[in-house]
Amino acid sequence: MSSAPAAHGAAPAPKFAEHFASLEVQNHAARLGMWLFLSTEILLFAGLFVCYSCYRFLYPEAFAEASRHLNLTLGTVNTVVLITSSLTAALAVHYAKEGKNNLVALMVGLTLLMAVGFLVIKGFEYSHKFHEGTLPGKHYTYQGLQLPGAPMYFTIYFLSTGLHALHVTIGMGVLTWMGVRALTQKNFGPNNYTGVELASMYWHLVDLVWIFLFPMLYLV
Amino acid sequence: MTPSSSPTAEGVLPGHDDAGGHDGHHHHPNYLVDGTTVKSWLLTIDHKRIGLMFLASVLFFFLIGGVFALAVRVELLTPGPTVMDAMTYNRAFTLHGLIMIFLFMIPAIPAAFGNFMLPLMLGAKDVAFPRLNLASFYIYVTGALLMIWGMLNGGLDTGWTFYTPYSTHTTTTVAPVLFGAFVIGFSSIATGLNFIVTVHTMRAPGITWFKLPLFVWAIYATSCIQVLATPVIGLLTLLVVGENLFSFGLFDPARGGDPVLFQHLFWFYSHPAVYIMVLPAFGVMSEVVAAFSRKNIFGYRAVAYSSLGIAFVGFFAWGHHMFVSGQSTFDAGIFGVLTMLVGVFTAIKVFNWVGTVYKGAVDFRTPFAYFCGFLFFTVFGGMTGIAVGTVSLDMPWHDTYFVVAHFHFIMVGATLMAFLAAFHYWFPKMFGRMYHEGWGLVSAALIILGFNATFIPQFLLGNYGMPRRYYEYPARFQALNVASTAGATLLAFGFVIVAIYLTYALFYGRASGKNPWRSKGYEWLSESPPPTHNFVGPQPTFPEEPHYYVAPKKDEVKDV
Numbered sequence: 001m002s003s004a005p006a007a008h009g010a011a012p013a014p015k016f017a018e019h020f021a022s023l024e025v026q027n028h029a030a031r032l033g034m035w036l037f038l039s040t041e042i043l044l045f046a047g048l049f050v051c052y053s054c055y056r057f058l059y060p061e062a063f064a065e066a067s068r069h070l071n072l073t074l075g076t077v078n079t080v081v082l083i084t085s086s087l088t089a090a091l092a093v094h095y096a097k098e099g100k101n102n103l104v105a106l107m108v109g110l111t112l113l114m115a116v117g118f119l120v121i122k123g124f125e126y127s128h129k130f131h132e133g134t135l136p137g138k139h140y141t142y143q144g145l146q147l148p149g150a151p152m153y154f155t156i157y158f159l160s161t162g163l164h165a166l167h168v169t170i171g172m173g174v175l176t177w178m179g180v181r182a183l184t185q186k187n188f189g190p191n192n193y194t195g196v197e198l199a200s201m202y203w204h205l206v207d208l209v210w211i212f213l214f215p216m217l218y219l220v
Numbered sequence: 221m222t223p224s225s226s227p228t229a230e231g232v233l234p235g236h237d238d239a240g241g242h243d244g245h246h247h248h249p250n251y252l253v254d255g256t257t258v259k260s261w262l263l264t265i266d267h268k269r270i271g272l273m274f275l276a277s278v279l280f281f282f283l284i285g286g287v288f289a290l291a292v293r294v295e296l297l298t299p300g301p302t303v304m305d306a307m308t309y310n311r312a313f314t315l316h317g318l319i320m321i322f323l324f325m326i327p328a329i330p331a332a333f334g335n336f337m338l339p340l341m342l343g344a345k346d347v348a349f350p351r352l353n354l355a356s357f358y359i360y361v362t363g364a365l366l367m368i369w370g371m372l373n374g375g376l377d378t379g380w381t382f383y384t385p386y387s388t389h390t391t392t393t394v395a396p397v398l399f400g401a402f403v404i405g406f407s408s409i410a411t412g413l414n415f416i417v418t419v420h421t422m423r424a425p426g427i428t429w430f431k432l433p434l435f436v437w438a439i440y441a442t443s444c445i446q447v448l449a450t451p452v453i454g455l456l457t458l459l460v461v462g463e464n465l466f467s468f469g470l471f472d473p474a475r476g477g478d479p480v481l482f483q484h485l486f487w488f489y490s491h492p493a494v495y496i497m498v499l500p501a502f503g504v505m506s507e508v509v510a511a512f513s514r515k516n517i518f519g520y521r522a523v524a525y526s527s528l529g530i531a532f533v534g535f536f537a538w539g540h541h542m543f544v545s546g547q548s549t550f551d552a553g554i555f556g557v558l559t560m561l562v563g564v565f566t567a568i569k570v571f572n573w574v575g576t577v578y579k580g581a582v583d584f585r586t587p588f589a590y591f592c593g594f595l596f597f598t599v600f601g602g603m604t605g606i607a608v609g610t611v612s613l614d615m616p617w618h619d620t621y622f623v624v625a626h627f628h629f630i631m632v633g634a635t636l637m638a639f640l641a642a643f644h645y646w647f648p649k650m651f652g653r654m655y656h657e658g659w660g661l662v663s664a665a666l667i668i669l670g671f672n673a674t675f676i677p678q679f680l681l682g683n684y685g686m687p688r689r690y691y692e693y694p695a696r697f698q699a700l701n702v703a704s705t706a707g708a709t710l711l712a713f714g715f716v717i718v719a720i721y722l723t724y725a726l727f728y729g730r731a732s733g734k735n736p737w738r739s740k741g742y743e744w745l746s747e748s749p750p751p752t753h754n755f756v757g758p759q760p761t762f763p764e765e766p767h768y769y770v771a772p773k774k775d776e777v778k779d780v
Binding site (some may be wrong): 017018019020021025028029032033036037039040041043044045046047048050051054055058059136137138139148149151152155156159 | 344345346348349350352409413414416417420421422447448450451452454455456459462463466467468469470472475476477478481484485753
């Protein structure tokens with residue numbers, strides 16, 4: 001794609017694709033595109049929420065009982081970790097607007113650190129379930145909870161948290177890309193922060209989905 | 221075209237070097253010749269080239285899907301086994317359905333003609349995200365290859381709806397085919413997203429929302445459906461793949477799952493998908509009917525809004541596929557009423573098209589011939605849609621050939637007519653050449669006749685109670701099945717003629733000039749074929765309405 005050569009001077013010049021009327025329009029298009037993409041992500045998870053609602057309606061006791069078999073402490077810790085990472089992701093955008101590229105990289109780094117923490121804790125939860133056999137469908141071998149519908153609960157648990165973990169991983173990739181750009185190119189500034197903003201928006205979605213998953217699976 | 225000969229010409233014929241006015245062509249090569257290497261095509265980010273690559277792909281899949289349609293029709297010539305065994309037949313109609321729906325009809329008009337025309341109609345240089353556009357093409361190709369690989373290695377015998385619990389237990393290759401559908405969904409979402417952002421951010425000065433060509437309105441409404449509905453089937457295909465590979469039990473009654481939940485999620489996408497196929501067709505027809513009636517479209521705003529209306533109510537009609545699934549009578553009634561609202565919005569369009577033709581100076585050419593076929597298929601298919609949307613009527617017709625005939629009429633009939641109309645109407649725009657009008661009209665007549673001959677007998681078959689997807693049938697159904705197969709042969713023959721004269725026109729057709737139809741559509745303001753960045757010189761302005769025709773005297777259009 002063709003882009004205007006970087007202007008020399010204090011203000012870092014962003015990449016400008018010549019088919020847009022102006023840089024402002026280009027950034028607006030990028031933001032609009034991201035919002036639309038995030039709406040498709042919401043709808044992707046919405047399908048799983050529908051599955052959850054239906055089977056909760058069909059097997060209310062099994063679902064209530066099975067949710068007691070999740071580790072509420074680890075789930076709560078993970079929620080706090082993820083919400084905090086959303087804060088650092090938002091701060092990364094703040095510093096990108098001010099052109100403080102080192103702080104952008106720092107905030108991205110902190111976000112990534114918490115993301116890794118989240119996944120590690122999730123891994124502990126998963127391995128415990130693999131160990132005791134609270135697994136989806138025909139793989140369910142747990143003896144302590146024999147209500148019909150309990151395997152269905154764990155099907156939905158693994159599908160939704162698994163899909164969420166996949167999104168966490170993708171989000172980490174996107175954030176890493178921005179962090180590396182902040183460190184190597186150092187060109188984020190008042191006119192050029194859309195990349196960080198979009199990555200951060202994606203991260204907020206990951207966070208938001210978890211905020212729905214946590215009460216749905218662990219609390220109610 | 222021949223820069224090396226220019227100095228010689230100047231030397232020989234001094235004073236003539238500025239004549240002819242071909243300067244524009246010399247300095248701004250059209251998109252077809254601006255880079256001729258394979259790489260310049262495969263890695264292009266030009267929306268017009270990507271549109272053509274999509275066009276070539278969907279035509280290829282249309283051919284394959286068509287061959288399997290004929291195979292199915294040949295098998296049904298006689299009541300018992302004719303040319304294949306039952307399992308092969310199951311795979312053949314599944315393959316026909318999957319390819320035609322996911323690889324032809326959904327991408328056909330938006331991804332091929334939409335990609336090509338949308339930026340031109342907005343006075344833009346390209347779509348908002350050109351690289352995403354190219355990615356969308358390759359995602360489509362990847363998904364298609366996955367699907368075909370699966371169908372060649374074991375095939376799929378579920379029908380294109382892959383209903384559970386059968387699809388979670390069948391030993392045929394569910395996983396790669398459904399994963400292919402999942403991947404193609406990403407392509408659909410990417411294209412839709414790109415178009416929505418393009419319409420919002422890239423309209424040239426002067427093009428307000430109510431100066432958008434109606435094709436753009438239709439594509440915009442289609443894109444909204446694509447973006448909102450496709451993720452749901454994306455998730456669903458993943459769930460079924462998971463079911464099939466790991467026995468999750470989500471839709472398996474033996475494990476406490478609910479197959480009806482699958483149907484809800486499936487039709488939540490697949491019913492709006494009908495409008496992904498047919499709304500772009502409506503958009504094409506709004507352009508064609510105005511251009512060949514030489515008259516401004518009747519009720520521009522009503523036509524524009526009704527596209528959004530169809531997109532909106534299309535999301536609340538899925539339950540009419542499930543009247544016999546054990547749904548309550550109340551639910552069925554609600555879904556029936558919501559279904560009929562689609563008919564109201566479609567009728568708005570039909571009346572406006574007819575109003576446009578009324579007292580127009582009709583120039584009866586191939587695209588207009590397809591418009592006539594389209595009008596019949598849409599009205600007939602739409603009316604039978606109201607009929608099957610009525611619970612009491614749908615009960616006996618459910619899963620019979622009546623439904624097969626109905627959805628072929630509205631989805632295939634309307635979409636195919638529009639696809640062919642678009643192909644003929646925009647052929648000069650895309651390639652700068654004219655096709656043979658006589659052959660165009662002859663093949664249009666053959667195709668419209670063949671289509672009717674194929675599917676009208678199927679309405680009757682369904683009414684007499686022949687179920688869809690059955691390999692064998694009682695002998696009393698044979699006459700109508702033979703008629704249907706004969707019609708399909710006629711239809712195929714029509715397509716062969718189209719393929720021959722369009723291919724000929726592509727290489728040897730006479731030059732069309734900039735705007736052979738004297739159309740007022742914005743896309744014709746550019747050269748034919750357009751230069752790489754669509755418009756030469758400063759950005760064009762668009763003071764007129766997009767369908768602003770003043771009907772000329774009859775003899776003015778004769779010489780076109």
